[in-house]
Amino acid sequence: MEIDADAPHSMGTTIIGVTYNGGVVLGADSRTSTGVYVANRASDKITQLTDNVYVCRSGSAADSQIVSDYVRYFLHQHTIQLGQPATVKVAANLVRLLAYNNKNMLQTGLIVGGWDKYEGGKIYGIPLGGTIIEQPFAIGGSGSSYLYGFFDQAWKEGMTKDEAEQLVVKAVSLAIARDGASGGVVRTVIINSEGVTRNFYPGDKLPLWYEELEPQFSLLDIPSSPGPEPMNI
């Protein structure tokens, strides 16, 4: 198959945002693809907008980066003018305004999640087209198709922080197992009144699902002392 390196980069992705008792957990995979080539296998799709609000990006990688850059800039100005941290609702609405007013030119689905002192932990989904919808949990990206049934069964109100994070990691790893456009590592961001915690789950720490095999002769086992002799030219 021809590798078209000029194809626009899409983050065929899995992104998830989940509220729990006291905050939110955002999760994403780490694969950015150009056609069939994986351009970046360790990308960070959870981008910071303010200290307490983060956004998960999916769809066209360039479009989502630019939208989050603009929103970060507007939110910074808004925070200075307001004199206190911006609320998640404001951040989500700024994203929605950009996405809706430029809907003909943008192709990006976003999940905005964060914590503020008025409403607590909130998740807002902003899919293609620019609608805004406040949800207790949101999923997006190409891998999310495989998770609708899983969440219907597994999500419950009032989880603890660890339960929520485990749910997110399990869900992203299930999507990675079935969606070719998702892969790499699982990144999570936990936002609550205490602050922000970033976690990272490499491939070998994820559970194995149906028909998946244990790693054998994995490169991760090779001791990381001086590698093989460089080629003599």
Place this chain on the structure above:
Amino acid sequence: MSKAEIDFPPKGGFSFDLCKRNEMLIKKGVQPPSYRKTGTTIVGLIFQYCGFHSTFLEMLIGCLTKNFKEGGKTEDGVILGADTRATAGTIVCDKNCEKIHYMAPNIYCCGAGTAANTEAVTDMVSSQLQLHRYHTGCESRVITALMLLKSPLFNYQGYVQAALVLGGVDVTGPHLHTIYPHGLTDTLPFATMGSGSLAAMTVFESKYREGLTRDEGIQLVTEAICSGIFNDLGSGSNVDVCVITKGHKDYLRNHLLPNPRSYISPKGFLFPKKTGIDKFFGY
């Protein structure tokens, strides 16, 4: 005042009129001219070597056997590499072009894609960076160059075919970024771009590790570019390397020449004096 002239300010953004004209011409059967494209291999990597000794005895031995500077030294920086072939269609039009472009004294940028686009975009941004340096009085930062490069590429929606590997060392440390024609940027410890990127990435994925020294880094970059040169038709000729460390850079033009011309006359070529070249041995 003439009533017929109403000046509207030009609407921002790219004007696609000529693109439509080109499409119409192609439909009528006119062959578009082939442009010079650097089907390329460009790579970059960050090396961070911490050479401090863990025990007092080692430190003592280190101080006795080497000079004082080498004990406890931390060396980090960015190494950029590129091949030197520029193609126009299937013809190699430049066998020794320069793909590592100057952006700032501490920032360099390799360019793949259409040669005119990479030259123009890097030239433009290097001027903007210089003006910014005059305004602020400080050394340029790599993320400044990144944003200045990303914005026009995004605004032109990928029509400016320039894929770049941007690397440099500023007050915040060594940085390496890739910039794609649509405006996407990635920040990575090692990166490859261009038609030979897959060949070069195989070398990096198998041999890159954290804690490379400067010489190991140069060796690895050279190997990756050679892999692109020998396995990709769009890349060839020589290897250029640029090493940037804090306060210092080494532009190793033609660091390696693995493709010597094998049939030149041993006496060289003599040109008449007016051409300005005395003896030409080819490359």
